[in-house]
Amino acid sequence: MDYFIELLFSGLTKGSIYGLIALGYTMVYGIIGLINFAHGEIYMIGAFTSFIVATVLSIYGFPLLAIIVIAGVAAAVWSSAYGYTVEKVAYRPLRHAPRLSPLISAIGMSIFLQNYVLLAQTSDFLPFPALIPEFDFMEPVAHIVGSSDLVILITTAVSMLALTFLIKFTKIGKAMRATAQDRTMAVLVGINVDRVISATFIIGSALAAIGGMLIASHIGQINFYIGFLAGIKAFTAAVLGGIGSIPGAVLGSMVLGLTEAFATGYVSSDYEDVFAFSLLVLILIFKPSGLLGKAETKKV
Amino acid sequence: MHFGLKKKLFTAAVALGFALAMPVAGMAGDTIKLGVAGAHSGDLASYGLPTIKAAELVVAKYNAKGGINGKKVELLIEDDVCSPEVATNTATKLITDGVDVVIGHICSGATKAAMPIYKSANILVMSPSATSDDLTEYPNFFRTIAPNAAQAPAMADFAMNDLGFTKIAIIHDKGDYGKPLAEGAKKRVEESGKAEVVLFEGITPKGMDYSAIVQKIKRSGAEVVIFGGYHPEASKIVTIMKKKRLKVKFVSDDGVKDDTFIKVAGAAAEGVYAAGPQDNSSSTMASAAKAEHKKVYKKDPGAFFDGAYSAATALLNAIEKAGSTDMAAVIKVLHSEDVETPIGMIHFDEKGDAVGARYSMYVVKDGQYVVVQ
Numbered sequence: 001m002d003y004f005i006e007l008l009f010s011g012l013t014k015g016s017i018y019g020l021i022a023l024g025y026t027m028v029y030g031i032i033g034l035i036n037f038a039h040g041e042i043y044m045i046g047a048f049t050s051f052i053v054a055t056v057l058s059i060y061g062f063p064l065l066a067i068i069v070i071a072g073v074a075a076a077v078w079s080s081a082y083g084y085t086v087e088k089v090a091y092r093p094l095r096h097a098p099r100l101s102p103l104i105s106a107i108g109m110s111i112f113l114q115n116y117v118l119l120a121q122t123s124d125f126l127p128f129p130a131l132i133p134e135f136d137f138m139e140p141v142a143h144i145v146g147s148s149d150l151v152i153l154i155t156t157a158v159s160m161l162a163l164t165f166l167i168k169f170t171k172i173g174k175a176m177r178a179t180a181q182d183r184t185m186a187v188l189v190g191i192n193v194d195r196v197i198s199a200t201f202i203i204g205s206a207l208a209a210i211g212g213m214l215i216a217s218h219i220g221q222i223n224f225y226i227g228f229l230a231g232i233k234a235f236t237a238a239v240l241g242g243i244g245s246i247p248g249a250v251l252g253s254m255v256l257g258l259t260e261a262f263a264t265g266y267v268s269s270d271y272e273d274v275f276a277f278s279l280l281v282l283i284l285i286f287k288p289s290g291l292l293g294k295a296e297t298k299k300v
Numbered sequence: 301m302h303f304g305l306k307k308k309l310f311t312a313a314v315a316l317g318f319a320l321a322m323p324v325a326g327m328a329g330d331t332i333k334l335g336v337a338g339a340h341s342g343d344l345a346s347y348g349l350p351t352i353k354a355a356e357l358v359v360a361k362y363n364a365k366g367g368i369n370g371k372k373v374e375l376l377i378e379d380d381v382c383s384p385e386v387a388t389n390t391a392t393k394l395i396t397d398g399v400d401v402v403i404g405h406i407c408s409g410a411t412k413a414a415m416p417i418y419k420s421a422n423i424l425v426m427s428p429s430a431t432s433d434d435l436t437e438y439p440n441f442f443r444t445i446a447p448n449a450a451q452a453p454a455m456a457d458f459a460m461n462d463l464g465f466t467k468i469a470i471i472h473d474k475g476d477y478g479k480p481l482a483e484g485a486k487k488r489v490e491e492s493g494k495a496e497v498v499l500f501e502g503i504t505p506k507g508m509d510y511s512a513i514v515q516k517i518k519r520s521g522a523e524v525v526i527f528g529g530y531h532p533e534a535s536k537i538v539t540i541m542k543k544k545r546l547k548v549k550f551v552s553d554d555g556v557k558d559d560t561f562i563k564v565a566g567a568a569a570e571g572v573y574a575a576g577p578q579d580n581s582s583s584t585m586a587s588a589a590k591a592e593h594k595k596v597y598k599k600d601p602g603a604f605f606d607g608a609y610s611a612a613t614a615l616l617n618a619i620e621k622a623g624s625t626d627m628a629a630v631i632k633v634l635h636s637e638d639v640e641t642p643i644g645m646i647h648f649d650e651k652g653d654a655v656g657a658r659y660s661m662y663v664v665k666d667g668q669y670v671v672v673q
Contacts, residue, residue: 003515003519006515006518007512007515009511010509010511010512010515011512013509013511014508014509014511014512017508017509018508118341123341123342123343123345124345124346124560125343125531125532125535125560125563125564126564127563127564127565127566142543142544142545143518143544143545143546144544146543146544148543149511215508218509219508219509219536219539220535220536220539220564220565220566220568221532221535221536221564223343225343225506229506229508230508233508260512261511261512262512264512264513264516265512265515265516268501268502269471269501269502269503269504269512269513269516270474270501270502272503272504272507273504
């Protein structure tokens with residue numbers, strides 16, 4: 001039973017790591033129907049920014065809490081600037097182009113950002129400081145769920161709720177939903193669609209940056225390639241949960257994380273990915289729009 | 301419209317200019333061309349870059365005394381990012397540039413991919429670090445590091461005999477390098493009958509969270525983990541082991557015996573054992589090479605430096621003795637004549653392995669790898 005619980009929490013941690021990144025994917029898709037492949041890179045840039053800021057601040061002897069807050073804010077702002085620019089440079093000019101064009105542009109942006117960080121920073125693995133301290137009250141259960149696991153779990157849950165709230169109940173959320181439903185109509189009723197889309201990218205990027213900081217602190221190392229791999233897994237999770245759906249992204253991530261953990265624990269880690277992707281195929285056969293996705297109705 | 305055309309013409313002209321500028325390098329006259337191929341960028345650059353430095357030092361020494369048989373030695377440096385796909389291009393590029401002998405590649409997988417190309421072009425290759433066993437099937441392959449066949453038993457014996465453990469978990473990264481090592485260690489443990497393999501599994505490389513496998517290690521009741529693979533995965537595993545309060549010893553290979561591992565894993569690296577190329581601190585030539593590196597580059601040499609220095613020395617010495625770069629003649633010298641290198645007086649057996657190269661075990665102590673006595 002202990003073993004089951006240990007694996008359960010391994011899976012939940014893994015799932016919430018995927019979920020934190022998947023939220024940004026699914027939000028952009030939900031609003032403008034674009035798979036933003038550069039999202040993983042925005043996450044990576046967030047991790048690098050917080051790494052640099054945290055390193056500098058710790059040299060000046062700031063307290064840990066201040067470091068987390070300042071590094072988090074700096075990463076969120078910096079990554080948002082990247083997200084905003086990427087949208088403006090790579091996606092906006094292609095908004096009326098065939099669907100495949102922005103997709104290719106997104107892949108290009110992803111490769112560009114990876115290589116940019118590779119050249120501007122380093123190809124080496126960098127040791128990321130442990131920003132999340134080992135809480136004393138977690139010590140009795142540390143062998144099952146660590147402090148950083150807990151922080152990531154909570155952050156993912158809070159982000160999911162906050163995003164759902166934002167989209168359901170705020171003015172900008174209403175504008176986002178309108179843009180998602182029918183862009184031309186949204187323009188006609190006076191919604192500044194460009195601004196709504198920019199806002200979507202800014203929120204998604206800020207979320208990715210916070211995720212980047214927490215996940216890097218949990219794993220303890222970063223390099224220029226982390227975004228690509230994280231992006232692939234998070235994208236898979238978003239599709240599994242129903243791309244475009246906010247709770248779906250988190251649910252899909254949890255299902256993916258738990259499947260991987262239990263496959264490792266009870267079968268063999270050799271088959272971790274085999275199980276995860278077999279499950280993806282199965283779910284998509286029976287529910288093509290994902291666990292919580294809405295079936296797409298063609299607009300005529 | 302008109303402007304657009306002009307712009308296109310300009311772009312075309314620039315592209316053409318780039319294309320023409322490329323092939324000039326490496327065309328110059330009568331030199332001996334020593335290729336250096338390996339991971340010079342990417343995740344594993346720290347394994348490949350020291351080889352360039354070693355080659356530069358040895359070549360500078362030969363050129364200072366007038367080259368070999370009146371010919372200067374020239375270096376052709378090509379990156380393969382440790383990737384088999386890129387390595388084939390790297391090999392083709394070196395051959396097109398007229399390389400005579402090659403030091404490299406660094407990673408076993410990349411070397412394996414490149415060897416058929418060198419073989420068909422009759423180019424001799426000597427690696428300071430590729431340990432995969434089946435590389436020896438190429439008659440043109442030599443190396444200055446002991447093969448996996450020697451490393452795997454060294455790790456297993458160390459865990460069983462020196463540390464005295466009887467329950468061993470063996471995991472690997474499913475790669476060309478790590479998996480055979482893990483299998484070799486498993487075979488050794490089972491044959492010895494002194495210990496039991498309680499877990500044998502491959503993990504997904506570049507994974508984001510290895511806590512499930514760590515829990516599995518815990519459940520298996522293993523006293524020690526033997527890991528076959530490279531340092532990025534190893535550092536993630538030992539970090540999680542520390543986080544999960546799992547006090548199990550960790551024994552790994554020379555893919556982990558790198559300072560990057562200690563830098564990244566930090567406190568979790570303390571007490572980790574790793575096999576590595578033999579300790580050469582008592583060899584005068586190794587100390588001299590290290591001092592030379594320090595003088596020229598203002599820092600200590602990195603991984604596989606001694607092996608690379610030995611490879612460069614052995615190759616250039618063989619070319620000098622053979623009086624040509626003809627492969628058969630050079631191979632004959634490599635087989636028959638001893639040469640003094642940082643790893644000792646060596647010659648090579650029929651399989652291309654340096655006779656005398658072996659492994660030592662190291663442990664991380666106060667943030668540094670030190671030899672286990």
